[in-house]
Structure formats: C-alpha cells, structure tokens
Amino acid sequence: MPLKSKRPRIAPLEPPYDDESAAALDLLGPPIGLFRVWARRPDLARGIAGWGSYYLSRRSALTLRQRELVIDRTTALCGADYEWGVHVATFAGKAGLDAGQLASLATGGPADACWDAADRAVLTAVDEFHATADLADGTWADLVTAVGEDATLEVVLVCGWYHAISFTVRALRLPLEPGTGPVAGGR
The missing domain is CATH 1.20.1290.10 (AhpD-like)
Incomplete structure (x- = not known):
C-alpha cells in the first residue's frame, strides 16, 4: 500500500539539544534521525538505549x-x-x-x-x-x-x-x- 506522505510526522530534534536530550543521545549513538525523534522523550530513549546496549554487546549469543x-x-x-x-x-x-x-x-x-x-x-x-x-x-x-x-x-x-x-x-x-x-x- 503506497504511503500518502513522505514528510516526517514527528520532526527529529535539532541542535542545540537540552541537557536531558543530549544525555539520551549520548546513550543511543550517532544522532541519526530516529534517535533524535526518540530523544524528544529522554526517558523512552534511555529505555531503548538499554536494550540496544545489550544486543550490541559481547554478551549477545548472536554473531x-x-x-x-x-x-x-x-x-x-x-x-x-x-x-x-x-x-x-x-x-x-x-x-x-x-x-x-x-x-x-x-x-x-x-x-x-x-x-x-x-x-x-x-x-x-x-x-x-x-x-x-x-x-x-x-x-x-x-x-x-x-x-x-x-x-x-x-x-x-x-x-x-x-x-x-x-x-x-x-x-x-x-x-x-x-x-x-x-x-x-x-x-
């Protein structure tokens, strides 16, 4: 089914970031668009970063x-x-x-x-x-x-x-x- 609009529905944060959003971005990784959307909600971003740090870690059973x-x-x-x-x-x-x-x-x-x-x-x-x-x-x-x-x-x-x-x-x-x-x- 074709998408009706290609415009982002939630604009990613743009610098300068407030302290809480900047700290969330530091946990997530490079400030790509998706991470900058999540950083609009720093608590959400921190939770997501916790999962990401696990599966990207050496503890992962996946290669x-x-x-x-x-x-x-x-x-x-x-x-x-x-x-x-x-x-x-x-x-x-x-x-x-x-x-x-x-x-x-x-x-x-x-x-x-x-x-x-x-x-x-x-x-x-x-x-x-x-x-x-x-x-x-x-x-x-x-x-x-x-x-x-x-x-x-x-x-x-x-x-x-x-x-x-x-x-x-x-x-x-x-x-x-x-x-x-x-x-x-x-x-």
Missing part, C-alpha cells in the same frame, strides 16, 4: 553476521527503507554481506544459493516469524542446531524488536540518512 541477517531481512520484509539503509551502510561490510546476499535479503529468499546452511536456518526463521508470528517446531529445531539455543532466543527477540523499529520508521516517514539507500527492489 554480528547473524544479527545483521535478522535485522536486514526483517527490515526488508517490512519495507523499512530508513532502517535497512542505516544497517546496510553501517554493518553489511563488517558482517561479510556481499552485493548478491544483500539483493537476496531484499527480494530473494533463504533458498537462494548465496546462503550456507546456518544463514539459511536464520533466514527461514525470520521469514516464518514475519509471516506467522510463530515458529514451527521443525524451524525452531533447525535454528537451534544452526546457532544454539541462546542465539535462537535472541533471533526471536531481535526479529520482534526490528518489526517494532520498522513499524516506527515507516509511520514516522523518516527520510533516508545521507549515504544510505532504500531496500533494493522494494517490497
């Missing part, structure tokens, strides 16, 4: 590649150009994702030849979770075999979190950040 597979596929399935663009520009190279794999994440599927068995298990779970809000026993078992039980839990949590982020950036109508692009091929 950087696994995390980015979940995020990139989820944002592509949701048509969240803003979040896709930020993650692809920032993390795709670090996660070892090549152009063919990015194209598959955008418009292909887990059965594409560019994926190994572990990547395929992650992507199959993401696709199924997106479509059904659940995982069949076989999908769950395949994911546990591929990444382990702790990482399987995090796949579900990160996938759900990035559905929420995708819904948020779409509803906010945030413009792409400089140097980023939309989901290739669109959805």
Whole structure:
C-alpha cells in the first residue's frame, strides 16, 4: 500500500539539544534521525538505549553476521527503507554481506544459493516469524542446531524488536540518512 506522505510526522530534534536530550543521545549513538525523534522523550530513549546496549554487546549469543541477517531481512520484509539503509551502510561490510546476499535479503529468499546452511536456518526463521508470528517446531529445531539455543532466543527477540523499529520508521516517514539507500527492489 503506497504511503500518502513522505514528510516526517514527528520532526527529529535539532541542535542545540537540552541537557536531558543530549544525555539520551549520548546513550543511543550517532544522532541519526530516529534517535533524535526518540530523544524528544529522554526517558523512552534511555529505555531503548538499554536494550540496544545489550544486543550490541559481547554478551549477545548472536554473531554480528547473524544479527545483521535478522535485522536486514526483517527490515526488508517490512519495507523499512530508513532502517535497512542505516544497517546496510553501517554493518553489511563488517558482517561479510556481499552485493548478491544483500539483493537476496531484499527480494530473494533463504533458498537462494548465496546462503550456507546456518544463514539459511536464520533466514527461514525470520521469514516464518514475519509471516506467522510463530515458529514451527521443525524451524525452531533447525535454528537451534544452526546457532544454539541462546542465539535462537535472541533471533526471536531481535526479529520482534526490528518489526517494532520498522513499524516506527515507516509511520514516522523518516527520510533516508545521507549515504544510505532504500531496500533494493522494494517490497
């Protein structure tokens, strides 16, 4: 369904920031548009930053590649150009994702030849979770075999979190950040 307006619905904060908003932005990371919207509500931003600091930490059971597979596929399935663009520009190279794999994440599927068995298990779970809000026993078992039980839990949590982020950036109508692009091929 086409969007009616591309104008942001809530304007991101612009500098100079008050002390409370600046402190929230310090916790969130670089002052990209989404973070500057959240910083309008510093208490909300601090709560979000707490989750982000966990899943980006060394305590995460997911590898950087696994995390980015979940995020990139989820944002592509949701048509969240803003979040896709930020993650692809920032993390795709670090996660070892090549152009063919990015194209598959955008418009292909887990059965594409560019994926190994572990990547395929992650992507199959993401696709199924997106479509059904659940995982069949076989999908769950395949994911546990591929990444382990702790990482399987995090796949579900990160996938759900990035559905929420995708819904948020779409509803906010945030413009792409400089140097980023939309989901290739669109959805």
